[in-house]
Each structure stands twice: as C-alpha cells, then as structure tokens.
Amino acid sequence: MKLWDYDAFILDLDGTLIDSGKYHAQAFADAVLAQSGYRLKPYEHHEFFGKHSIWFAEDLNERYGLSLDPQEVLKHKRERVQEIFVAELFAGAQAFLEFWCGKKTMALATNSPLEFVEPALRDAQIFNCFDVITTASDVKRRKPDPEIIEITAERLDVEPEHTLVFEDQLIGIKAARAAGAKVIAVDNGQPVNYPVDVAVHTWNDLLKLSELHRWNPN
Structure with a gap:
C-alpha cells in the first residue's frame, strides 16, 4: 500500500x-549525576534513546551497583528537560x-x-x-x-x-x-x-x- x-x-x-532525544538524554544524565555522582558515558546517552528513564535507571543500578531511585530520577529528569528543552x-x-x-x-x-x-x-x-x-x-x-x-x-x-x-x-x-x-x-x-x-x-x-x-x- x-x-x-x-x-x-x-x-x-x-x-x-x-x-528532543538529546535533551531527554542530557536531562537523564544530569539526574543520575545529581543522585549518584555517576557520569553517563557518551554511548550511554545514545543507549537512553530507546529506553524509558525508569528502565534505564534500573539497568544502571545493576550495571554499576548504584542506588538510584528510578522514580526520583524520572522526576528530576522531567524537571531538567523543562529547563533546557528547545x-x-x-x-x-x-x-x-x-x-x-x-x-x-x-x-x-x-x-x-x-x-x-x-x-x-x-x-x-x-x-x-x-x-x-x-x-x-x-x-x-x-x-x-x-x-x-x-x-x-x-x-x-x-x-x-x-x-x-x-x-x-x-x-x-x-x-x-x-x-x-x-x-x-x-x-x-x-x-x-x-x-x-x-x-x-x-x-x-x-x-x-x-x-x-x-x-x-x-
């Protein structure tokens, strides 16, 4: 057809x-950094594009032994997106x-x-x-x-x-x-x-x- x-x-x-992906990824990275001190690597910014913040926060906890609160990461990420998004x-x-x-x-x-x-x-x-x-x-x-x-x-x-x-x-x-x-x-x-x-x-x-x-x- x-x-x-x-x-x-x-x-x-x-x-x-x-x-908008770059803004969402940066906001997620900022939220993770603020909560855990972990700085996302460039390839993890790209990895974020195909995921949701809660899922990826859980993945990072398992991957690096972090103690991220996925819901708090999502909340902080959404707030940060509003600040930087164009x-x-x-x-x-x-x-x-x-x-x-x-x-x-x-x-x-x-x-x-x-x-x-x-x-x-x-x-x-x-x-x-x-x-x-x-x-x-x-x-x-x-x-x-x-x-x-x-x-x-x-x-x-x-x-x-x-x-x-x-x-x-x-x-x-x-x-x-x-x-x-x-x-x-x-x-x-x-x-x-x-x-x-x-x-x-x-x-x-x-x-x-x-x-x-x-x-x-x-």
Whole structure:
C-alpha cells in the first residue's frame, strides 16, 4: 500500500518529529549525576534513546551497583528537560506535515507525558496538525506495549491495520506491529538497527514520495 491508501497516520514525537532525544538524554544524565555522582558515558546517552528513564535507571543500578531511585530520577529528569528543552523539528518533518494536513487524518502517540508534549507541539507550531493526541498520561503501559497505538486508533475510529505508524526507535516499531499497524522507520541519524522488513526513510524521502503521488495518483 502507498501513503494515500491508509485511513490515518499515527506519528511518534521524540526522535521522530522533534530532535528532543538529546535533551531527554542530557536531562537523564544530569539526574543520575545529581543522585549518584555517576557520569553517563557518551554511548550511554545514545543507549537512553530507546529506553524509558525508569528502565534505564534500573539497568544502571545493576550495571554499576548504584542506588538510584528510578522514580526520583524520572522526576528530576522531567524537571531538567523543562529547563533546557528547545523544540526543533527534524529536516523535512514540518513540510511533510503541512503537505498532509487537511488531506489525511493524523494522530500523535508518544511515551512522553502531556505536560511536555503540548508545549513542545505548540513551540514547534504543529499542534493543529493532529486530530488526536495520545500520551503516556493516557495509558497504563508505554511502548513497546501496543496499548497506545490501539487507543489512538480507537480514538480515530479506524482499525489499526488501516493506519500507518511513523517511528524512529525499535520500541515504537514493536508497539505498532503488535497492534497490527503498518510501520515506517524514520531515519533521523540515530544508530538504530532496523528490522530488514521495515521500510526506512528520512522525512525528505517521505515528502518526495508524497509529492510524487500528487502528480501520479495511480
């Protein structure tokens, strides 16, 4: 199926639409340093991108014998993100959204909490692109659990298999597939080993495919 053939698009936020991963990773590193004195290594900043703060804090405890309180790390990390975050869209993301706005039903499904998501979308000037916004505040289980994709599809009144999900990390890809949705991996330069059977595109690639269909609808 082509982009036009799906009833709706469901997009991830962090690392997919906005270049927020570096801010989340730095905030997590600052929280860990403040609580334990341990300074994350550069590769651990990248490792953080595919995890949640609580999981990674628990991993670091096991790895280095730390005594981190995962909930306190998460709290400190969220506070620090608010201090340092700047909403930056990846190249081609805004043009892709503008192309499809009004032509395709679009939703956001993100592991981030609502208090972070709404200001980020408004700062990036893409809040009005989405018919539905589902965040970590709406679910019991975050990605890679499929709950957030299933709830978003239900809110859109579409079947998951008729949606196309855009994700940058493996946990999002797993969530989409578990929900029965089709998924595209968005390559924004992170070192991710995507499954061989998942299509991988940059936003500029996807914009070109969208514009190509405008002139060749068949």
